[in-house]
Amino acid sequence: xxxxxxxxxxxxxxxxxxxxxxxxxxxxxxxxxxxxxxxxxxxxxxxxxxxxxxxxxxxxxxxxxxxxxxxxxxxxxxxxxxxxxxxxxxxxxxxxxxxxxxxxxxxxxxxxxxxxxxxxxxxxxxxxxxxxxxxxxxxxxxxxxxxxxxxxxxxxxxxxxxxxxxxxxxxxxxxxxxxxxxxxxxxxxxxxxxxxxxxxxxxxxxxxxxxxxxxxxxxxxxxxxxxxxxxxxxxxxxxxxxx
Amino acid sequence: xxxxxxxxxxxxxxxxxxxxxxxxxxxxxxxxxxxxxxxxxxxxxxxxxxxxxxxxxxxxxxxxxxxxxxxxxxxxxxxxxxxxxxxxxxxxxxxxxxxxxxxxxxxxxxxxxxxxxxxxxxxxxxxxxxxxxxxxxxxxxxxxxxxxxxxxxxxxxxxxxxxxxxxxxxxxxxxxxxxxxxxxxxxxxxxxxxxxxxxxxxxxxxxxxxxxxxxxxxxxxxxxxxxxxxxxxxxxxxxxxxxxxxxxxxxxxxxxxxxxxxxxxxxxxxxxxxxxxxxxxxxxxxxxxxxxxxxxxxxxxxxxxxxxxxxxxxxxxxxxxxxxxxxxxxxxxxxxxxxxxxxxxxxxxxxxxxxxxxxxxxxxxxxxxxxxxxxxxxxxxxxxxxxxxxxxxxxxxxxxxxxxx
Numbered sequence: 001x002x003x004x005x006x007x008x009x010x011x012x013x014x015x016x017x018x019x020x021x022x023x024x025x026x027x028x029x030x031x032x033x034x035x036x037x038x039x040x041x042x043x044x045x046x047x048x049x050x051x052x053x054x055x056x057x058x059x060x061x062x063x064x065x066x067x068x069x070x071x072x073x074x075x076x077x078x079x080x081x082x083x084x085x086x087x088x089x090x091x092x093x094x095x096x097x098x099x100x101x102x103x104x105x106x107x108x109x110x111x112x113x114x115x116x117x118x119x120x121x122x123x124x125x126x127x128x129x130x131x132x133x134x135x136x137x138x139x140x141x142x143x144x145x146x147x148x149x150x151x152x153x154x155x156x157x158x159x160x161x162x163x164x165x166x167x168x169x170x171x172x173x174x175x176x177x178x179x180x181x182x183x184x185x186x187x188x189x190x191x192x193x194x195x196x197x198x199x200x201x202x203x204x205x206x207x208x209x210x211x212x213x214x215x216x217x218x219x220x221x222x223x224x225x226x227x228x229x230x231x232x233x234x235x236x237x238x239x240x241x242x243x
Numbered sequence: 244x245x246x247x248x249x250x251x252x253x254x255x256x257x258x259x260x261x262x263x264x265x266x267x268x269x270x271x272x273x274x275x276x277x278x279x280x281x282x283x284x285x286x287x288x289x290x291x292x293x294x295x296x297x298x299x300x301x302x303x304x305x306x307x308x309x310x311x312x313x314x315x316x317x318x319x320x321x322x323x324x325x326x327x328x329x330x331x332x333x334x335x336x337x338x339x340x341x342x343x344x345x346x347x348x349x350x351x352x353x354x355x356x357x358x359x360x361x362x363x364x365x366x367x368x369x370x371x372x373x374x375x376x377x378x379x380x381x382x383x384x385x386x387x388x389x390x391x392x393x394x395x396x397x398x399x400x401x402x403x404x405x406x407x408x409x410x411x412x413x414x415x416x417x418x419x420x421x422x423x424x425x426x427x428x429x430x431x432x433x434x435x436x437x438x439x440x441x442x443x444x445x446x447x448x449x450x451x452x453x454x455x456x457x458x459x460x461x462x463x464x465x466x467x468x469x470x471x472x473x474x475x476x477x478x479x480x481x482x483x484x485x486x487x488x489x490x491x492x493x494x495x496x497x498x499x500x501x502x503x504x505x506x507x508x509x510x511x512x513x514x515x516x517x518x519x520x521x522x523x524x525x526x527x528x529x530x531x532x533x534x535x536x537x538x539x540x541x542x543x544x545x546x547x548x549x550x551x552x553x554x555x556x557x558x559x560x561x562x563x564x565x566x567x568x569x570x571x572x573x574x575x576x577x578x579x580x581x582x583x584x585x586x587x588x589x590x591x592x593x594x595x596x597x598x599x600x601x602x603x604x605x606x607x608x609x610x611x612x613x614x615x616x617x618x619x620x621x622x623x624x625x626x627x628x629x630x631x632x633x634x635x636x637x638x639x640x641x642x643x644x645x646x647x648x
Contacts, residue, residue, distance in 0.1 A: 067561060067642040088565045094641075095563020106558050106645070110259060120562040122248050167562065 012079030013040035014174065014207060015064055020073035022059050022230075033059040035230035036073070043174065046201040046208045048221035048238075053213065055227040058179055061211045065098050065177045066090045095123050099168025103180035105160045107152045113139060113163045114148040120171040138166035142196060158189035165196060176200060178210040182217055194220045249568070253575040256548075267544040268584035270537025271624065275588025275617045276595060277530035282613035283596030285523025287605035292515040294606070295438065296508050302342075302475045303375060304482055305506045306334075306468040306489070323502045325464035330492060331369070334468065337488055340481035343471040345372035346452045350459060354448060355420040356408040363404060365421060365448045367455020375471040383415045383430030386451050390429075394453040398426040401445035402434040424458045426450060437604060470505075478507055527613070531620065537584065538624035545577050545632035556636055557644030570637035577629025578622060585621030589614050 022034040034056045041047055041064075051057045062068035063075055066082060075082045077093070085093075099120075100106075107116045117135040126134070139148060142162040152160055161181060168176055178197065182190030198220050201208045212218050219240060226233040257264040308323045326346075334344045348367040353360055366372075373385050380399065390397050398421065405414050414428045435444035456463040472481035482505050489495075489503050549556070556569055593609055600607035 062642050065561075067645070088567070091560065091563050091565040091568075094561060100561050102645075106554070106561070108555055108558060119559065122245075122252075123559070123563040123565070123568055125245060128248070171563070 012076065014043045014078060015039075015041040015209075016076045016079075017060065017063065017070075018074045018076065020060075020063060020070040020075060022056070022063070022068070023071045032230050034063075034070070037230070037232055039225060039232065039235070041207065041209060043207055044201075044205050045223055046198070046221045047210070047223045047225060048218035049209065049211045049225050049227060050215070050218050051213065051227035051233075056230040057211045057227045060227065061177055061179055061209065064175075064209060065100060066093050091123075095120055095171060097173050097175060099165075099171065099173040099176045101161070101164050101168050101176065101178040101181045103183035105152075105157075105164045105184070107160055107163055107167075109152060112149045112151055113144065113155070113166075116152075116163055117166045117170050119167060124171055134170055135166070138170040139163070141169065142166045156189075157185050158192060161185060161189075161193055162196070165193070165200075169200070173206070175207045175209065178208065180212055181210060182212070182214070190217065249571045249575050250579075252572050253579050256572075256576055257579060263544065264580060264583075267541055268537075268580050268587070270540040271534060271581050271584030271621050272537075272588040272591065274530065274534025274537045274624075275585050275621050276592035277533055278527050278617040278620075279589060279592030279610060279614050280596050280599070281526035281530050282523060282610040282617075283593070283607070284599060284603075284605065285519055285526065286608045286610055286613075287596075287600050287603075289516055289519040289523070290606045290608060292519060293512050296512045296515065298377075301508050302472040302478050302481075303508050304470040304472060304478065304485065305511075306470060306485060306503060307506065308466070308503050310500050310502055310504060324493070325466055326468055326503075327464060330489070331465055331468055333488060333492060334470065334485055338481060338484040340473050340477040340484050341470055342473045343371040343375050345369045345375055345469045346465040347372055347467045347469050348452065348455055348460065348465065349467075350455075352422040352448075352459065354404065354408065356417070359408050361404065361407055361446075363401075363446050363448055365450065365455070365459065367450055367452045367459065369452045371471075372449075372469055375469045378435070379433055380430035381433045383428070385430060386449060390451045391453055393451075394457055395451055396424060396426045396454060396458075397429045397450065399430040399432055399449040400428055401432045401447040403443055403445040404448060405431055421448065421450070422459055424454075482507060534617075534620060534624055537621075538581070538628040541577050541580055541625060542628035542632060545573060545629060546635070548576070549573060549632050549636040552636075553639065553644050553647040556639055557641055557647060560639070560641035561645060566637040569639075570633045573633035573636045574626070574629045577633065578625040581621050581625025581629075582618075585618040588621065589618055592617070 017037050017039040020034055020037045021032070024031045024033060037056070037060060039060070049057045049060060059068065063070060069083065077097070082090070082093070108119070114132065114135045117138055118131040121131040121134060136145075136148060139145060142165050144159060144162050144166065147155070147159065152163075155163065176197065181197065182193050185193065194217060197208055197210065200206045208221070210218075210221060218224055219238065222238050223236070224238055225235045306326065308325055310323075328346065331344055331346050334341055346367070346369045350365055351362060352365045354363050368386070370385065370387050370391060373379065379385065381402070383399070386397065386399060389395070398419070400414060400419075405411065408414075408419065409417065414431060417428050418425050419428060420426075432445070432447070432449075438444050470481065470485065472478040485505050486501070490501065493502060495501060559569060593614065596609075597607050
């Protein structure tokens with residue numbers, strides 16, 4: 001706050017949804033996933049988006065990651081409206097600025113860990129030698145050094161999610177978008193994944209936005225945004241921030 | 244995304260489903276192989292035909308009844324008058340560009356030797372026929388002028404008759420029955436082998452023209468006159484002289500069409516090349532259709548593949564693949580399949596063509612242009628039939644592709 005007053009012309013928020021509405025389908029069958037959402041996320045935050053299933057939290061997350069476009073309203077990245085950008089620019093944004101982590105891991109089947117991790121770099125046009133080097137580093141960062149050639153079927157759920165995290169990190173993005181990252185994992189493995197995300201936020205300064213319905217998992221975040229029926233119910237700092 | 248990475252992607256995706264890739268490409272393999280095979284055989288046949296005709300000598304002319312233009316194959320062959328021996332004599336004496344002229348009548352007859360019999364082509368010829376056709380005897384002697392004057396009951400036979408009727412025994416001096424006429428064999432012709440169209444050129448017998456018209460047909464008209472020009476250069480001159488002479492002798496008015504034709508070997512060569520060329524094109528076109536069917540097979544599998552891999556496409560788009568990257572990946576898979584099939588097809592097609600040419604005793608010439616065209620066509624088929632599935636993949640919306648079950 002003090003800083004905001006000292007610098008009235010502060011930089012715009014890193015990610016910002018302004019009056020975003022999302023409607024799926026038409027007429028009678030129309031489903032309002034989002035009904036006018038305003039949300040601003042600053043660089044370096046660790047935000048948990050909470051809510052019951054069907055409240056619109058995943059839709060909001062897809063919007064933040066440029067995977068989906070609003071029906072009405074506006075999405076801005078560093079103050080630049082994304083709505084009018086062509087598909088190829090959105091692809092480049094996903095490639096360079098965002099790293100995705102999904103509930104179901106979404107690794108390529110019958111593909112080794114390192115080949116999964118280097119995928120974003122292929123589309124960034126990075127030469128092969130450098131790709132492999134960076135993919136190896138990313139795998140080491142998530143504690144999977146030595147498992148480069150393992151396929152998904154040879155890895156446990158927790159290890160698969162680590163590969164997915166390494167893939168999200170390898171293009172050195174600013175934002176990690178995690179959709180129920182622990183949803184398919186047991187609580188102990190889930191806690192390990194959360195510890196890893198916390199480390200990425202605190203040590204590497206990455207902005208982390210995580211969708212979850214689990215209060216215990218959300219406890220790792222510093223800010224809680226609660227959705228209900230396509231609207232934001234509450235948006236507050238975590239009362240019990242992680243130590 | 245770099246081309247090399249796209250290629251690697253395409254290859255690894257195809258190798259992941261080896262059996263499917265192989266079966267998919269089979270249609271293109273068969274198509275390309277068939278196109279090349281047809282072209283190679285066509286080239287071989289053309290080469291053999293033109294070779295055979297050229298070996299007859301470019302100074303050879305054939306005088307046949309029936310006009311040139313309206314009835315190319317002598318539609319009213321029987322309606323037009325044949326030639327006479329006086330025509331033959333006139334050509335020899337009045338056309339100074341003509342070196343030799345010979346009568347040639349032919350009929351299919353039954354030959355009997357002991358208990359064996361066989362149907363064969365019997366020619367009644369004047370002696371210079373053999374010189375014009377440059378065909379001699381392997382053993383014995385040719386028919387000569389005294390045989391002609393006597394109307395001698397003597398004949399020459401081809402190698403096939405020696406094999407079939409005399410069981411490789413010495414036929415010289417032996418007697419055989421030709422259409423109820425007993426003849427003595429005085430010579431055996433040099434072996435000629437099978438003609439391009441499969442006719443056995445050695446299944447043949449010759450007798451003097453006089454014997455033929457008196458004993459076999461009872462009609463002394465001449466069906467065909469073979470002519471040798473004085474030299475290669477004078478062939479056209481000889482042709483013009485014969486045409487003028489025959490118009491005069493057959494009383495054809497100015498402006499009326501000839502009721503005979505003089506063909507030279509170049510014409511026949513051109514005609515034959517045209518025929519084999521048309522056949523080759525026709526067969527290759529039919530083969531090309533199978534190539535298109537092969538392309539449809541590729542499209543079918545690529546469509547299945549796109550649906551199967553919708554989630555993969557979603558993942559790729561989420562990590563930054565552009566529509567163009569996805570398009571390139573799937574298009575390249577189709578093209579690699581087609582190129583692979585095309586390459587195998589070229590090898591198989593050339594191999595089969597070589598084997599078949601050997602079996603049919605045709606000269607083998609690799610249709611290099613044809614192989615290149617067939618391969619390029621296969622590539623084009625890959626692109627054309629690959630574009631639709633690849634576009635379908637590239638137009639998927641990332642979030643829908645990701646959610647696809």
